[in-house]
Amino acid sequence: MTSPLVAGLTGKTALVTGAARGIGLETALMLAENGAKHVILLDLDPAGVQRAAGAVRDRGAAATAVAVDLADRTELRVALSASLRDAGSLDIVVNNAGICDENAPDDLDTWLHVMDVNLTGAFAVTACCLGRIGDGGRIVNVSSVLGKLGNLRNTAYSASKHGLLGYTKSLALDLAPRRITVNAVLPGRVDTPMMSRELGVLASRIGSDVERVVRNARREVPLRRLIEPAEVAGLIAFLASDNAAAITGQSFTIDAGFTRGA
Numbered sequence: 001m002t003s004p005l006v007a008g009l010t011g012k013t014a015l016v017t018g019a020a021r022g023i024g025l026e027t028a029l030m031l032a033e034n035g036a037k038h039v040i041l042l043d044l045d046p047a048g049v050q051r052a053a054g055a056v057r058d059r060g061a062a063a064t065a066v067a068v069d070l071a072d073r074t075e076l077r078v079a080l081s082a083s084l085r086d087a088g089s090l091d092i093v094v095n096n097a098g099i100c101d102e103n104a105p106d107d108l109d110t111w112l113h114v115m116d117v118n119l120t121g122a123f124a125v126t127a128c129c130l131g132r133i134g135d136g137g138r139i140v141n142v143s144s145v146l147g148k149l150g151n152l153r154n155t156a157y158s159a160s161k162h163g164l165l166g167y168t169k170s171l172a173l174d175l176a177p178r179r180i181t182v183n184a185v186l187p188g189r190v191d192t193p194m195m196s197r198e199l200g201v202l203a204s205r206i207g208s209d210v211e212r213v214v215r216n217a218r219r220e221v222p223l224r225r226l227i228e229p230a231e232v233a234g235l236i237a238f239l240a241s242d243n244a245a246a247i248t249g250q251s252f253t254i255d256a257g258f259t260r261g262a
């Protein structure tokens, strides 16, 4: 979808993590539809990321699929460095890949894995990109409303998403001399495979059926609906655009009113 709010992407090169499906896929497509010349798509899922790269090419941009696990730092460095070298330039980084595994309060293994992907993963990807991203570039980190709220059985996820906000604010200061902006988006419930899985887990935990859990999820939200992944992608694309050049170190909630401005 092209948007008048998304100016200046023509000729830009973008990297999107978690780009095989959901919010990451929609973001890659939206950047391509609004003029990006090259999108590098990174994901754990080799077939999914190839499919997504094909969809980006169908929209007229070049696409490179990088199949790698963010938690494997050596593989990540090797694969990403090669793709960035081949691309030649980099303007936009979207740290979107994430997992939402539940954990008991004493479950260290899940805690470490969730932190590794959601928080250290964003750090590691960005670190690989710092020498390539041009002055005036854009970094957008995908946090969550659980970056400002707590949630049952979610200490790891919630802490990782809170952590991304601190990372965003501090990195914005580090990169301001290069006019690179760093911002975060905080989605509420978005209709993606992650959300379907989460609502399925909730349904089986409380012994309910998924349809009822989805109905209740809608009722909890003032606008009475889930958010479309393309709506989150639109916000990310705006923050990646020329129109957002004066915005840095900020967090933007898109939650259909769930947190009521909290």
Ligand SMILES: NC(=O)c1ccc[n+]([C@@H]2O[C@H](COP(=O)([O-])OP(=O)(O)OC[C@H]3O[C@@H](n4cnc5c(N)ncnc54)[C@H](O)[C@@H]3O)[C@@H](O)[C@H]2O)c1
Pocket: 017, 018, 019, 020, 021, 022, 023, 024, 042, 043, 044, 045, 048, 068, 069, 070, 071, 096, 097, 098, 099, 100, 117, 142, 143, 144, 145, 186, 187, 188, 189, 190, 191, 192, 193, 194, 195
């Ligand atoms: N869906 C929601 O309701 C919601 C709400 C708030 C925040 N978010 C955040 O938005 C982001 C995208 O979520 P989504 O709903 O599109 O999720 P999704 O599960 O539908 O897609 C996530 C993508 O990330 C990839 N990924 C996961 N772990 C990876 C790893 N270790 N290395 C490389 N790729 C990996 C997956 O393969 C998948 O393609 C996540 O950071 C998530 O926490 C989602």
